[in-house]
Amino acid sequence: xxxxxLTVTAIAIFSTxxxxxxxxxxxxxxxxxxxxxxxxxxxxxDGNPIVIxxxxxxxxxxxxxxxxxxxxxEDWQDETGVKLVAIxxxxxxxxxxxxxxxxxxxxxxxxxxxxxxxxxxxxxxSTVPHTFLLNSKKEIVWQHKxxxxxxxxxxxxxxxxxxx
Amino acid sequence: MMRKISLTLSxxxxxxxxxxxxxxxxxxxxxxxxxQSYQEDKLIGAEPxxxxxxNNAYLNINxxxxxxxxxxxxxxxxxxxLDFDDEYKGNGIMFRYATYTIDGLEVTAxxxxxxxxxxxxxxxxxxxxxxxxxxxxxxxLKYLPLKGVYLKGFIGKSRTYxxxxxxxxxxxxxxxxxxxxxxxxxxxxxxxxQGFVSRFQPxxxxxxxxxxxxxxxxxxxxxxxxGWNYSGEYAIKLNDPIGSLTAxxxxxxxxxxxxxxxxxxxxxxxxxxxxxxxxxxxxRSERAQEKQYIINYIPxxxxxxxxTLLALYPCATQPEGEFGTQVDVFYKIKKGSLLGGKYGxxxxxxxxxxxxxxxxxSFLNDNSEHTPMxxxxxxxxxxxxxxxxxxxxxxxxxxxxxxxxxxxSYNKDVLEGKTTYGTVESTIAIxxxxYKIKKGHTIRIELQELLADGGDGSxxxxxxxxxxxxxxxxxxxxxxxxxxxxxxxQLHYVNIDxxxxxxxxxFAIGYGKKRAGIFCVGGVCKEVPSSNGFSLTISSSF
Amino acid sequence: MKNIITLFSFILIITSCDVVEGPYEIDTGDVTxxxxxxxxxxxxxxxxxxHTCSNCPTAARELEAIHxxxxxxxxxxxxxxxxxxxxxxxxxxxxxxxxxxxxxxxxNFFGISALPSGMVNxxxxxxxxxxxxxxxxxxxxxxxxxxxxxxxxIISDVNGDNGTITINTELLNDVNGDYKLVVCLTxxxxxxxxxxxxxxxxxxxxxxxxxxxxxxxxxxxxxxxxLGDEIETPITFNLITLEQANIDYSTSQGGAGNAGxxxxxxxxxxxxxxxxxxxxxxxxEEADLNN
Numbered sequence: 002x003x004x005x006x007l008t009v010t011a012i013a014i015f016s017t018x019x020x021x022x023x024x025x026x027x028x029x030x031x032x033x034x035x036x037x038x039x040x041x042x043x044x045x046x047d048g049n050p051i052v053i054x055x056x057x058x059x060x061x062x063x064x065x066x067x068x069x070x071x072x073x074x075e076d077w078q079d080e081t082g083v084k085l086v087a088i089x090x091x092x093x094x095x096x097x098x099x100x101x102x103x104x105x106x107x108x109x110x111x112x113x114x115x116x117x118x119x120x121x122x123x124x125x126x127s128t129v130p131h132t133f134l135l136n137s138k139k140e141i142v143w144q145h146k147x148x149x150x151x152x153x154x155x156x157x158x159x160x161x162x163x164x165x
Numbered sequence: 166m167m168r169k170i171s172l173t174l175s176x177x178x179x180x181x182x183x184x185x186x187x188x189x190x191x192x193x194x195x196x197x198x199x200x201q202s203y204q205e206d207k208l209i210g211a212e213p214x215x216x217x218x219x220n221n222a223y224l225n226i227n228x229x230x231x232x233x234x235x236x237x238x239x240x241x242x243x244x245x246x247l248d249f250d251d252e253y254k255g256n257g258i259m260f261r262y263a264t265y266t267i268d269g270l271e272v273t274a275x276x277x278x279x280x281x282x283x284x285x286x287x288x289x290x291x292x293x294x295x296x297x298x299x300x301x302x303x304x305x306l307k308y309l310p311l312k313g314v315y316l317k318g319f320i321g322k323s324r325t326y327x328x329x330x331x332x333x334x335x336x337x338x339x340x341x342x343x344x345x346x347x348x349x350x351x352x353x354x355x356x357x358x359q360g361f362v363s364r365f366q367p368x369x370x371x372x373x374x375x376x377x378x379x380x381x382x383x384x385x386x387x388x389x390x391x392g393w394n395y396s397g398e399y400a401i402k403l404n405d406p407i408g409s410l411t412a413x414x415x416x417x418x419x420x421x422x423x424x425x426x427x428x429x430x431x432x433x434x435x436x437x438x439x440x441x442x443x444x445x446x447x448x449r450s451e452r453a454q455e456k457q458y459i460i461n462y463i464p465x466x467x468x469x470x471x472x473t474l475l476a477l478y479p480c481a482t483q484p485e486g487e488f489g490t491q492v493d494v495f496y497k498i499k500k501g502s503l504l505g506g507k508y509g510x511x512x513x514x515x516x517x518x519x520x521x522x523x524x525x526x527s528f529l530n531d532n533s534e535h536t537p538m539x540x541x542x543x544x545x546x547x548x549x550x551x552x553x554x555x556x557x558x559x560x561x562x563x564x565x566x567x568x569x570x571x572x573x574s575y576n577k578d579v580l581e582g583k584t585t586y587g588t589v590e591s592t593i594a595i596x597x598x599x600y601k602i603k604k605g606h607t608i609r610i611e612l613q614e615l616l617a618d619g620g621d622g623s624x625x626x627x628x629x630x631x632x633x634x635x636x637x638x639x640x641x642x643x644x645x646x647x648x649x650x651x652x653x654x655q656l657h658y659v660n661i662d663x664x665x666x667x668x669x670x671x672f673a674i675g676y677g678k679k680r681a682g683i684f685c686v687g688g689v690c691k692e693v694p695s696s697n698g699f700s701l702t703i704s705s706s707f
Numbered sequence: 708m709k710n711i712i713t714l715f716s717f718i719l720i721i722t723s724c725d726v727v728e729g730p731y732e733i734d735t736g737d738v739t740x741x742x743x744x745x746x747x748x749x750x751x752x753x754x755x756x757x758h759t760c761s762n763c764p765t766a767a768r769e770l771e772a773i774h775x776x777x778x779x780x781x782x783x784x785x786x787x788x789x790x791x792x793x794x795x796x797x798x799x800x801x802x803x804x805x806x807x808x809x810x811x812x813x814x815n816f817f818g819i820s821a822l823p824s825g826m827v828n829x830x831x832x833x834x835x836x837x838x839x840x841x842x843x844x845x846x847x848x849x850x851x852x853x854x855x856x857x858x859x860x861i862i863s864d865v866n867g868d869n870g871t872i873t874i875n876t877e878l879l880n881d882v883n884g885d886y887k888l889v890v891c892l893t894x895x896x897x898x899x900x901x902x903x904x905x906x907x908x909x910x911x912x913x914x915x916x917x918x919x920x921x922x923x924x925x926x927x928x929x930x931x932x933x934l935g936d937e938i939e940t941p942i943t944f945n946l947i948t949l950e951q952a953n954i955d956y957s958t959s960q961g962g963a964g965n966a967g968x969x970x971x972x973x974x975x976x977x978x979x980x981x982x983x984x985x986x987x988x989x990x991x992e993e994a995d996l997n998n
Contacts, residue, residue, distance in 0.1 A: 023191075024191055024193060025191065025229075027227075027229060027234070028232070028234075028266065035354055035389055036342065036354055036356040036387045036389055037342060037345065037354075037356075038315060038342070058469075059469040059470075059471055060471070061471050092284075092290075092462075092464065093283040093284050093288075093462065093464045094464035094465060094469065095469055097394075097396065097426045097428060097437055097439060098437055098493055100394065100428060100430050100435065101428050101429075101430040101435020101436065101437055101493065101495050102435060102495055103430075104392075104430040104431060104432055104433070104434070104435050104495075105430065105433060105434055105435040105495030105496060105497050105511065105513075106495075106497065106511065107432065107433060107497060107509075116280065117278060117279070117280040117284075117288070117290055118278070118290060118291070119278070122225070122278070123227065124193075125193050125194055125195035125225060125227070125706040125707070126195070126706070127195050127197050127223075127293065127704055127706075128671075128704065131706075143668070144668065144669045144706060145635075145666075145668060145669070146666060146668075146669055146670070146671045146704065146706070147666045147671055149607070149632040149633070149634045149635060149636075149637075149638055149666070150599065150601065150607035150632055150634060151604065151605040151606075151607065151632075151634025151635065152634050152635050154604075154605070154634065154635075155634065155635040250820075251818040251820070252834055252835070252837070254833065254834055255834075306716075310714065316714070316717055318716065318717045318720055320720070326834065327834060328834075328835070335720050335723055336720070337717045337718075337720045337721055339717070361720070361721045363720075363723045363724050365723070369844075369845060369848060370844065371733075371735050371776060372732060372733065372735050372772075372776065373731050373732055373733065374727050374731050374732075374733055375727070376725035376726065376727045377725055378723050378724050378725040379724070379725070380723070380724030380725075403724060403725075403726055404725075404726060404727060406731070407841045408841055408844070409769055409772070409840075409841060410769060410772035410773055410775075410776060410844060411765075411768050411769060411772045412732060414765065414768075414769065415731065417727070417729070417731055452841060453839050453841035453842045454839060454841055455839040455841070455842070529729075530729075530731060531729055531730050531731055531732050582761060582762065583759075583761075585759070585795070585798075
């Protein structure tokens with residue numbers, strides 16, 4: 002009973018909190034595919050929407066999401082100027098496969114690596130896929146856990162809402 | 166404890182109300198709950214839990230304001246799920262920290278996670294699904310003295326369940342991005358790094374001389390040129406005897422590990438070739454050889470499989486000694502070509518092979534000394550071999566299909582620390598087809614087959630998953646051990662799962678039987694006992 | 708300036724390492740404490756093991772080494788539990804059944820899962836009582852320095868298959884608490900199969916294997932003891948009955964009942980007193996079955 006109470010309270014409060022405040026990107030470093038290090042707050046897209054998607058080479062729904070969006074990406078970019086940034090949480094075991102996998106999949110996304118989960122933890126991501134949508138002020142306005150075939154349509158609706 | 170939590174949450178809400186439009190302070194977090202019921206099931210050997218239901222829950226809260234951030238994590242194990250070590254008992258705030266950044270210097274006090282290089286000498290990380298959490302408690306500094314030079318230093322104790330290790334861990338790391346530091350505009354990029362870790366533990370052993378400060382060093386190099394990428398890391402660990410009272414228990418030899426990988430990728434094609442050699446390289450926060458003290462990470466050199474039957478016999482790195490190689494090839498057959506079809510076809514090929522070191526790992530004590538050959542493949546005991554091919558094709562607007570064929574060899578005795586099982590040879594075939602019924606409604610069918618003689622014989626698995634975007638999923642699966650040599654163990658493991666996702670919330674419930682097995686991520690495995698019952702998962706972010 | 712200071716502190720960290728040179732073994736001399744009192748602090752090290760557990764013999768050897776160092780103050784007990792102790796009936800190897808109902812229930816109560824695993828006087832319960840073999844020495848050193856409140860002496864006699872044991876407990880201090888007394892029989896020098904590392908050893912010497920628990924009850928009806936109190940606990944038993952109980956237990960667990968063949972001349976009595984609130988063992992004593 003106590004557990005149920007805790008759960009219900011928690012969810013009620015979280016829902017309130019998600020509406021109540023604006024949310025910016027945390028100041029955390031990620032690695033580039035070129036061995037460099039950048040701070041995630043330096044992401045830019047000329048005021049257009051940015052989608053940040055956490056994925057891993059071992060996560061089937063993540064790959065499904067990014068593959069499905071890849072087919073629509075060019076159209077999305079033409080219409081809204083959106084940029085998709087894919088953050089891979091692959092650790093040392095599978096990190097080396099990220100670049101070859103992306104190239105072989107023909108993805109045009111900006112990809113960064115978060116091998117020890119620093120950005121993942123800072124953004125409250127527990128399971129992947131987890132997708133965030135940022136508006137022109139780089140504030141997080143929408144997020145979604147998991148991926149089901151067809152979710153890209155809902156994502157696009159959200160992007161269109163905030164595109165200028 | 167519950168009142169404390171309600172108070173913390175109320176305080177968080179109040180803070181939000183006080184600063185509604187002001188961007189100066191933000192509070193965010195996430196919540197996870199995992200509850201399972203355990204009924205007795207003599208057929209599959211599932212033990213009932215005295216508590217009937219077991220529950221793990223976590224709540225993370227982070228507060229950020231400008232260059233300052235602080236946060237905590239509350240963990241609750243009442244009691245921990247059976248696949249977790251039962252030292253996880255009770256409730257507590259097991260993670261709290263405060264960080265600030267000023268003039269290029271970042272200071273963290275409290276708990277933190279950190280990795281040096283690829284983790285060969287030090288990796289403090291968490292993976293809740295595995296029950297893995299060796300967070301550090303202490304102080305960490307990060308500093309950028311010049312462009313392209315990244316320095317890190319830390320000191321602390323590592324977490325073991327609800328307490329911290331005896332040993333004091335100190336570490337430092339320097340990484341130089343040569344192109345950035347020297348302002349070179351070159352097509353070739355070079356990154357070098359050097360890391361150091363040491364552990365202090367007093368010597369109370371009356372019979373053997375033990376080093377009190379045990380050190381490990383690692384050097385790494387990364388060279389990138391166009392589509393080519395070479396990455397290598399070499400680590401050594403100086404004398405690290407476990408502190409036994411028996412002569413053969415104390416190994417004073419230096420440990421070492423080498424990881425090397427070369428990749429080439431271009432549009433539509435990628436190839437990866439890796440090798441690693443590990444020799445007596447487990448590094449712990451205490452001398453005692455127990456898994457909760459491990460503070461380094463030697464990744465398993467095999468493909469991380471996601472399909473159940475491909476991961477039925479997972480490989481785990483043997484830190485005392487192994488030699489391994491792995492090759493991956495990714496290729497996309499172009500759209501429009503004969504084999505590619507209308508949308509293109511993706512092919513992934515993977516081969517990995519792990520074997521023992523010649524004569525075992527390095528050993529040194531008063532009575533004997535051994536150093537294995539550097540490269541030795543032929544004639545050494547095979548630990549694991551995996552050969553697999555995956556083909557993915559979008560057949561038309563409605564149908565997508567994946568086909569996999571694999572052949573694996575799994576040395577159950579060595580990899581599970583058991584006896585009399587030998588090596589299990591298995592051949593696996595998988596078909597995964599998804600069909601889009603109409604907008605938002607998709608049905609997916611998975612058929613898996615594993616043919617083997619050893620272990621518990623052959624298995625079949627079928628899964629049907631129906632999803633309705635954007636909110637619902639429903640799945641039924643059955644794993645059938647039709648090839649078990651023991652007629653009584655030829656059982657069906659049926660599971661039903663369904664869930665609801667909305668925004669940043671996810672709810673899932675399931676019911677069914679789970680087979681006992683080993684669940685591995687990276688080089689860390691945990692044994693999962695068989696179970697029969699309900700499961701409930703709730704996760705949320707804010 | 709700030710740069711130099713920060714860089715210097717990083718460099719300082721790097722100097723913290725030791726390298727020791729051989730020979731590594733040092734001459735300990737006689738570490739056994741010379742205590743002229745009648746009663747000294749003794750500790751019980753429980754070693755959960757199994758005959759197909761390849762890493763377990765190293766734990767047994769560690770226990771022997773601790774015993775060699777500290778003598779009679781270290782009392783060992785081997786409890787054969789879990790699937791690693793299950794007999795492989797019909798295979799020609801590992802056919803003996805060392806399991807007992809008490810080994811099983813204690814292993815469940817204390818949450819023993821991975822082997823080898825042990826407890827030193829059961830300290831650290833409920834979260835930190837399971838100790839790996841490399842942690843027994845440190846725990847033993849700490850325990851040996853503790854004061855004792857109880858002194859135990861054992862008189863044991865066996866005639867044919869019938870035996871009598873008298874446990875005499877003497878209070879060395881005024882003590883309050885809920886204490887329980889447990890008396891067990893263990894057998895050493897059992898020659899049978901054991902997996903040791905990568906080898907299957909046919910003639911392995913199994914020592915201090917738990918055979919039976921004679922009593923596990925409150926030390927006395929009171930919870931308040933005075934210095935000088937003496938408590939006498941008499942026990943009578945029949946070895947054949949006890950042996951049959953183990954054989955029956957073996958068959959009930961799917962074994963073939965191959966749990967007999969006890970040799971009374973290799974058996975010992977272990978008596979220990981534990982605090983029922985903390986589960987900590989406060990005193991233990993061992994004696995030959997026929998003394």
